[in-house]
Amino acid sequence: MHHAQLKPFPQAFLWGAASAAYQVEGAWNVDGKGPSVWDTFTKIPGTTFEGSNGDVAVDHYHRMEEDVALMAEMGLKAYRFSVSWPRIFPSGRGTPNEAGLAFYERLIDALLARGIEPVLTLYHWDMPQALQDEYGGWESRRIIDDFEHYCVTLYQRFAGKVKYWVSLNEQNYNLTNAYQLGTHPPAVQDRKRFFAANHIAFLANARAIKAFRQHVPHGLIGPSFAYSPAYPASSAPSDMLAFENAEELTNYWWLDAYCLGRYPLAALNWLREQGEAPEILPGDMALLAEGKPDYIGVNYYYTLTFTDNPLGGQGLARINTTGKKGTTPSSGIPGLYKTVPNPHLETSNWDWAIDSTGMRIALRRLASRYALPLMITENGLGEFDQLGEGDQVHDDYRIAYLKSHLHACQQAMQDGVELLGYCAWSFTDILSWLNGYQKRYGFVYVDRDEQGGSLRRIRKESFFWYQQVIKAGHLLD
Numbered sequence: 001m002h003h004a005q006l007k008p009f010p011q012a013f014l015w016g017a018a019s020a021a022y023q024v025e026g027a028w029n030v031d032g033k034g035p036s037v038w039d040t041f042t043k044i045p046g047t048t049f050e051g052s053n054g055d056v057a058v059d060h061y062h063r064m065e066e067d068v069a070l071m072a073e074m075g076l077k078a079y080r081f082s083v084s085w086p087r088i089f090p091s092g093r094g095t096p097n098e099a100g101l102a103f104y105e106r107l108i109d110a111l112l113a114r115g116i117e118p119v120l121t122l123y124h125w126d127m128p129q130a131l132q133d134e135y136g137g138w139e140s141r142r143i144i145d146d147f148e149h150y151c152v153t154l155y156q157r158f159a160g161k162v163k164y165w166v167s168l169n170e171q172n173y174n175l176t177n178a179y180q181l182g183t184h185p186p187a188v189q190d191r192k193r194f195f196a197a198n199h200i201a202f203l204a205n206a207r208a209i210k211a212f213r214q215h216v217p218h219g220l221i222g223p224s225f226a227y228s229p230a231y232p233a234s235s236a237p238s239d240m241l242a243f244e245n246a247e248e249l250t251n252y253w254w255l256d257a258y259c260l261g262r263y264p265l266a267a268l269n270w271l272r273e274q275g276e277a278p279e280i281l282p283g284d285m286a287l288l289a290e291g292k293p294d295y296i297g298v299n300y301y302y303t304l305t306f307t308d309n310p311l312g313g314q315g316l317a318r319i320n321t322t323g324k325k326g327t328t329p330s331s332g333i334p335g336l337y338k339t340v341p342n343p344h345l346e347t348s349n350w351d352w353a354i355d356s357t358g359m360r361i362a363l364r365r366l367a368s369r370y371a372l373p374l375m376i377t378e379n380g381l382g383e384f385d386q387l388g389e390g391d392q393v394h395d396d397y398r399i400a401y402l403k404s405h406l407h408a409c410q411q412a413m414q415d416g417v418e419l420l421g422y423c424a425w426s427f428t429d430i431l432s433w434l435n436g437y438q439k440r441y442g443f444v445y446v447d448r449d450e451q452g453g454s455l456r457r458i459r460k461e462s463f464f465w466y467q468q469v470i471k472a473g474h475l476l477d
């Protein structure tokens with residue numbers, strides 16, 4: 001669809017940036033915080049890039065005021081951050097830790113004082129270690145009550161201040177790593193357990209949304225989904241079928257459960273055939289139907305291209321965590337699909353396809369299938385940045401990436417998509433879960449590497465670019 005002219009971005013468009021607690025805060029054992037599964041996992045040798053962890057991260061916990069001042073200088077309209085569950089409940093449940101709540105209250109107040117809309121993520125992967133030990137985290141239905149209790153504590157405290165809420169961040173990506181690839185805690189490789197844990201997470205998500213209606217009647221809540229739209233490798237019907245399989249098994253499984261309260265047909269049947277379908281108890285599907293979101297948070301980085309994969313073919317493979325271009329192997333499920341490089345697209349050094357049209361396709365597929373508003377809760381380019389002479393960081397490649405993706409947002413809105421806002425990943429440089437500090441995403445450079453550093457904040461070229469775009473309210477030539 002070619003449009004002769006694009007409408008401007010809406011006046012109320014949330015020009016934002018994002019982060020997650022474990023990746024920025026540090027202060028991992030300060031002010032009564034309990035350990036999360038990431039505090040434990042990253043200490044096991046060989047789990048992360050050069051043993052990097054979030055003990056200090058970029059020390060946002062102690063530099064929050066300075067970071068918010070930079071956001072205000074940039075003109076940000078929204079800031080997405082996550083609350084660390086074990087900072088609020090050191091052992092997962094019980095009486096809340098006031099010091100933890102007070103930190104987020106200070107952050108929220110600082111944002112509001114500068115006219116920045118807080119977008120609060122309830123869960124960005126840092127499960128209290130206590131709950132993992134006690135009953136296996138997402139593998140037990142006991143988490144549904146504990147998660148609800150944690151969420152309601154935040155609803156009650158912040159209902160009057162926070163309008164936009166994200167329930168679970170990238171359940172699909174996090175649990176794929178946690179229960180299939182074995183690369184996130186608890187590092188399991190078992191597809192049956194993977195689908196069982198996901199089913200329980202859907203129930204917890206629905207229960208949290210149901211409770212939200214009571215406590216935050218004027219707010220909006222939805223999950224953030226890591227959406228990598230599927231493409232077929234060719235027009236061969238076998239590739240088209242592989243693409244359909246991939247869209248159901250890697251995307252619609254989650255999105256249909258969240259937004260329609262059901263599982264996609266062929267995927268469910270295939271899992272039943274394998275003996276790997278989740279156990280669905282009476283009342284489960286009714287709960288999903290009662291806990292539908294107000295909007296979908298979309299974390300978009302790349303598209304994936306699929307081809308046919310025979311029985312006995314390629315299995316799941318780990319992602320590139322080194323930044324050595326061209327080292328990502330094909331990954332798939334025998335009998336269903338496997339990935340292939342897309343010859344039409346350039347990639348980043350981590351082999352992520354750079355595809356702004358894919359973002360437009362993503363937004364259109366979701367808005368059309370689910371008839372919900374959308375918010376880009378993450379989008380950005382992870383690269384090696386160089387701190388040059390006179391504290392300059394020339395990240396023109398990042399500007400090009402962000403600009404083309406924002407243009408795709410505008411085109412999608414012209415196509416009819418209701419888009420609430422765009423949160424670039426990330427505001428400052430932060431810890432990448434598996435890639436250490438070398439894979440940078442921020443508008444603000446942070447002087448640190450895997451060994452440490454001064455933690456000084458330095459505005460990159462992209463900082464000044466985004467500042468101008470926000471000020472103008474549209475993309476500049």
Ligand code: BGP
Nearest residue numbers: 020170173226382432433434439
């Ligand atoms: C998403 C996560 C973020 C962030 C981002 C970039 O999956 O929600 O927390 O890490 O991806 O990923 P990476 O750091 O692996 O490049």
